[in-house]
Amino acid sequence: xxxxxxxxxxxxSLVALDLKNSLESFGYExxxxxxxxxxxxxxVAALNxxxxxxxxxxxxxxxxxxxxxxxxxxFNTPIIYLTAFSEEKIFQEAKVTEPYGYVLKSCxxxxxxxxxxxxxxxxxxxxxxxxxxxELQKALATIKQLRGILPICSSCKKIRDDNGSWNEMEVYIxxxxxxxxxxxxxxxxxxxALEEFKALKKPHKKIx
Numbered sequence: 001x002x003x004x005x006x007x008x009x010x011x012x013s014l015v016a017l018d019l020k021n022s023l024e025s026f027g028y029e030x031x032x033x034x035x036x037x038x039x040x041x042x043x044v045a046a047l048n049x050x051x052x053x054x055x056x057x058x059x060x061x062x063x064x065x066x067x068x069x070x071x072x073x074x075f076n077t078p079i080i081y082l083t084a085f086s087e088e089k090i091f092q093e094a095k096v097t098e099p100y101g102y103v104l105k106s107c108x109x110x111x112x113x114x115x116x117x118x119x120x121x122x123x124x125x126x127x128x129x130x131x132x133x134x135e136l137q138k139a140l141a142t143i144k145q146l147r148g149i150l151p152i153c154s155s156c157k158k159i160r161d162d163n164g165s166w167n168e169m170e171v172y173i174x175x176x177x178x179x180x181x182x183x184x185x186x187x188x189x190x191x192x193a194l195e196e197f198k199a200l201k202k203p204h205k206k207i208x
Contacts, residue, residue: 003029004120007049009067010082011035011059015105019053019082022109028116037062037070044075051100051119056083056090068097078123080115 006028010016016033023030031049034040037058044052052071056064068079080101081094094102100119103112150172151160158166159173170181185193 003027004050004116005029005031005047006116007031007040007043007047007052008033009035009037009040009052009058009064010055011057012055015055019112022112023053023116025109026113026116036060037064037067040067041070041074044071044077048075049077051116051123052077052079053116054079054081054099056081056085056094065094065097068094068099072097078119080119082112 006023008016008019008023008030010019010033013035016035020030020033031047032043034043035058037060040052040054041062043049052068054064054068058064058067062070064081064083068081071077071079078100079097080103081099082103082105083090083094084105086104091102100122101115103115107115152158152169153160153166157169159169160166161172167175173179174181
């Protein structure tokens with residue numbers, strides 16, 4: 001089983017190292033550890049991690065929330081916020097970026113492990129749902145329905161298409177729907193065909 005790859009975004013080197021050691025002890029693979037939002041975006045693009053553990057307060061031009069917003073829009077990579085602050089204002093700003101978790105730095109390694117597992121499970125469920133929706137949309141796109149009035153010849157039963165060409169009925173219906181044809185006789189036509197066949201088999205009288 002391939003270990004999930006996690007990118008750590010934390011500007012405190014001691015905290016980053018502690019996180020790396022804790023996560024590796026749970027069997028996760030650490031893609032890299034970076035300290036700025038700009039570096040985080042570059043690493044997500046290059047390494048395609050399964051999850052990003054993001055500190056909200058980062059040094060540099062981009063804080064964690066802005067960085068997470070960019071990563072979500074560009075790469076749709078799941079993010080768990082890691083913060084020392086629990087203020088309601090920060091939480092309200094963070095939740096707009098649709099994170100997969102919000103964990104305080106005061107939590108223990110077991111709580112962090114649970115948060116990561118829940119996020120990874122939710123990510124897998126979201127991918128399966130999106131794949132199913134895509135398959136349904138693809139299936140719906142291939143379904144063709146015949147609607148409206150079809151111009152049909154009363155004699156030969158050919159159907160006129162939008163370009164003005166006359167097509168055999170079977171060809172037209174096959175091209176404009178999911179239907180196909182197998183050929184046979186209805187009872188009346190079968191009886192008629194049998195009578196015609198018998199008539200052809202009758203011996204002709206010789207003319208003396």
